[in-house]
Amino acid sequence: MASFPSIRPFRLRGTRLLVVFLAATLALSLWMGYEALDAARSHRRTAEGVMRDYAGIAAWEFSRATRENLGSVLKDVFDDVPRRARWRRVPSPGVMVDGMRDAARSFDCACQGLRHRTTYFRIALPDGDGVLESEHGPPVRLEDLARSIRNRASAADRTRGAFLVDAGVLGADAALVGYQFWTDSLDVPEMAFGFVADLDAVRELVAGWYEQARLLPAAVVGSSPNDSLVRVIVRAPEGGVFFESRVAYPPDFTARDTVEAEGQVLVVEAAIRPDAAVRLVIGGLPRSRLPLLATMILLTLGVGVAALNQVRREYQLARLRDDFVSGVSHEFRTPLTQIRVFAELLEDGKLRTDEDWRRSVGVINREARRLSHLVENTLVFSSLRRAPPGPDTSEETSLAGALDEVLEAFAPLARSGGVTLSADLDGEPTVTCPRTALHQVLTNLMSNAIKYGPDGQTVVLGARSQGATVRVWVQDQGPGIPPPDRQRIWEPYRRLDRDVEGDERGSGIGLAVVAELCSRHGGRAWVEDGEGVGSRFVVELPAAATGRES
Numbered sequence: 001m002a003s004f005p006s007i008r009p010f011r012l013r014g015t016r017l018l019v020v021f022l023a024a025t026l027a028l029s030l031w032m033g034y035e036a037l038d039a040a041r042s043h044r045r046t047a048e049g050v051m052r053d054y055a056g057i058a059a060w061e062f063s064r065a066t067r068e069n070l071g072s073v074l075k076d077v078f079d080d081v082p083r084r085a086r087w088r089r090v091p092s093p094g095v096m097v098d099g100m101r102d103a104a105r106s107f108d109c110a111c112q113g114l115r116h117r118t119t120y121f122r123i124a125l126p127d128g129d130g131v132l133e134s135e136h137g138p139p140v141r142l143e144d145l146a147r148s149i150r151n152r153a154s155a156a157d158r159t160r161g162a163f164l165v166d167a168g169v170l171g172a173d174a175a176l177v178g179y180q181f182w183t184d185s186l187d188v189p190e191m192a193f194g195f196v197a198d199l200d201a202v203r204e205l206v207a208g209w210y211e212q213a214r215l216l217p218a219a220v221v222g223s224s225p226n227d228s229l230v231r232v233i234v235r236a237p238e239g240g241v242f243f244e245s246r247v248a249y250p251p252d253f254t255a256r257d258t259v260e261a262e263g264q265v266l267v268v269e270a271a272i273r274p275d276a277a278v279r280l281v282i283g284g285l286p287r288s289r290l291p292l293l294a295t296m297i298l299l300t301l302g303v304g305v306a307a308l309n310q311v312r313r314e315y316q317l318a319r320l321r322d323d324f325v326s327g328v329s330h331e332f333r334t335p336l337t338q339i340r341v342f343a344e345l346l347e348d349g350k351l352r353t354d355e356d357w358r359r360s361v362g363v364i365n366r367e368a369r370r371l372s373h374l375v376e377n378t379l380v381f382s383s384l385r386r387a388p389p390g391p392d393t394s395e396e397t398s399l400a401g402a403l404d405e406v407l408e409a410f411a412p413l414a415r416s417g418g419v420t421l422s423a424d425l426d427g428e429p430t431v432t433c434p435r436t437a438l439h440q441v442l443t444n445l446m447s448n449a450i451k452y453g454p455d456g457q458t459v460v461l462g463a464r465s466q467g468a469t470v471r472v473w474v475q476d477q478g479p480g481i482p483p484p485d486r487q488r489i490w491e492p493y494r495r496l497d498r499d500v501e502g503d504e505r506g507s508g509i510g511l512a513v514v515a516e517l518c519s520r521h522g523g524r525a526w527v528e529d530g531e532g533v534g535s536r537f538v539v540e541l542p543a544a545a546t547g548r549e550s
Contacts, residue, residue: 055255335367424462
C-alpha cells in the first residue's frame with residue numbers, strides 16, 4: 001500500500017493553508033475591530049467636546065447675566081439717592097432702603113435677605129468717622145470698611161463702586177459691598193455711603209438670576225429649567241463659594257468663565273448633566289463598543305481554535321483511516337495468499353500424499369473462515385457507523401450453544417499456533433441479545449486473544465450469571481493492556497503503539513464493534529487484569545427473564 005503515505009503531505013499542505021487563512025481572518029477581525037473602536041472613540045470625543053461646549057456656553061451666559069445684573073442692582077439702589085436726599089445736604093444711610101426695594105422689584109425677587117439683612121453706612125473718608133444703620137445685617141467695623149473703600153476706590157471714577165469680599169475680610173458673613181461717593185466743595189468733606197449685604201442675601205439674589213437666565217439655547221432645550229440641565233457654582237478668587245445651584249451633577253462636562261464686576265473677579269463653573277446628552281447631541285453619547293468588539297474577537301478566536309482543532313481531528317482520523325485501510329488490506333492479503341498457494345498446489349497435483357491433501361484443505365478452510373470473519377466484521381462496523389441506535393431486541397440466546405460454536409470455529413486457528421482453548425461455563429445462562437450480535441462479539445474477542453497472545457498459550461472462554469446480568473469473558477496469556485490504554489482501545493481505529501510497530505497487523509475495529517454491539521443491546525464491555533498474566537476482556541449483557549437466578 002505504498003500510495004497511502006503520499007496522501008499525508010497533501011493534507012498537511014491543506015492544513016497549513018487553512019491555518020494561514022484562519023490567521024489572516026483573525027488579523028482582519030482585529031484590524032476591523034480596532035478601526036471600529038477608534039471610530040467609536042473619535043465619535044465619543046466629538047460628542048464629549050460638544051457637551052463641554054454647552055457647558056462653556058452656560059458658564060459664559062451666567063457670567064454675562066451676573067455682570068449685567070450686578071450693575072443693575074447698583075443702578076437701582078444709588079441712581080435715585082439724590083432725589084430721596086433732596087431735603088438734606090448729606091444723605092443718611094436709610095435713604096437707600098427704598099433703593100433696595102426697587103432693586104428687588106426690578107428682578108421680580110422677594111429677596112428678603114437683601115431687604116432685611118443689610119447694613120447701611122455713611123463714612124467720612126478723611127478721618128473714617130461715620131454712621132451704621134442695621135438691625136439684622138452683618139457686623140461691620142467702620143475703620144475696616146473705610147480702609148477697604150479707600151484701597152479700592154479709583155481716583156478716576158469717584159461715582160459708584162461695588163466689590164465682593166470673602167468671609168473674614170469685613171466680617172464672617174459679609175459678601176457684597178456697594179458704595180457711592182458724596183462730596184460738596186463748600187463745607188462738606190468727601191464721604192462714601194452704601195450698604196454691606198451678607199452672604200445669604202447674595203445667594204438669594206444670584207439664585208434669582210440663575211432661575212431667570214437662559215443658560216442654554218432655547219432651540220435645543222426648549223423651556224426646561226436650568227436645574228434640570230446645568231449646575232452652576234460661583235466662587236471668589238479666594239476660593240469661597242458665593243452661590244451653588246440646588247441640583248448637583250457629576251463634573252464630567254465642565255467649563256469655567258470669569259465675571260469682572262466693578263474691579264472684582266469671580267469664577268463661574270458650569271457642569272452639564274451627563275444624561276442630557278440625548279437632548280443636546282445628535283445620537284447622544286455613544287456607548288463604549290469595547291465589550292462588544294472584545295466579544296466578537298473572542299468569538300472569532302474561538303471559531304478559529306475550534307476550526308484548527310477540527311482540522312487536527314480530521315487529520316488524525318484521516319491518518320487512522322489510512323492505517324485502517326492498510327491494515328485491512330494486509331489482513332485480507334494474508335489469508336488470500338495462503339488460499340491461493342494451496343489451491344495452486346492442489347491444482348498442479350504437487351501434493352502426493354493424503355496427509356498433504358488434508359493439510360492443504362485444512363489451511364484453505366481455516367483461511368477462508370478467517371477471511372469471512374474479516375469481511376463480516378468490516379460490514380458490521382460499517383453498518384453500525386451508518387445506522388442510528390435502534391430499539392433493543394428481546395431475542396433470547398443461550399450462551400452454551402454460542403460458546404460451543406465459537407470454540408469450534410477457532411479450533412483450527414488455535415491448533416496452528418499451539419493454542420489451547422478452554423470453556424468455563426457455569427450453568428446454562430441465557431442473554432437478551434440476538435444470536436448474530438453475540439456471535440460477532442465472541443468472535444472478535446477470541447480473534448484478538450489468539451492473534452496477540454503467544455504460541456502455546458491457553459485461552460479461556462467463560463460465562464456466568466450474576467442476577468439480572470450475565471458476564472462473558474475471554475482470558476488470554478498475552479502481554480496485557482496498560483491501564484492508560486484500557487479506555488481508548490474501544491474507540492474505532494485505535495491500536496496500541498506496540499501493536500502498530502510490531503509484526504501483527506490489524507484494522508482497529510474489532511473491539512469498537514464489540515463495544516457498540518454491547519451498548520446497543522443494553523450491555524457494556526471492559527478489560528481488566530487476567531489471573532496471573534494476560535488480560536481478561538469482559539462483556540456484560542442483560543440476562544433473559546427465564547434464565548435469571550433468584
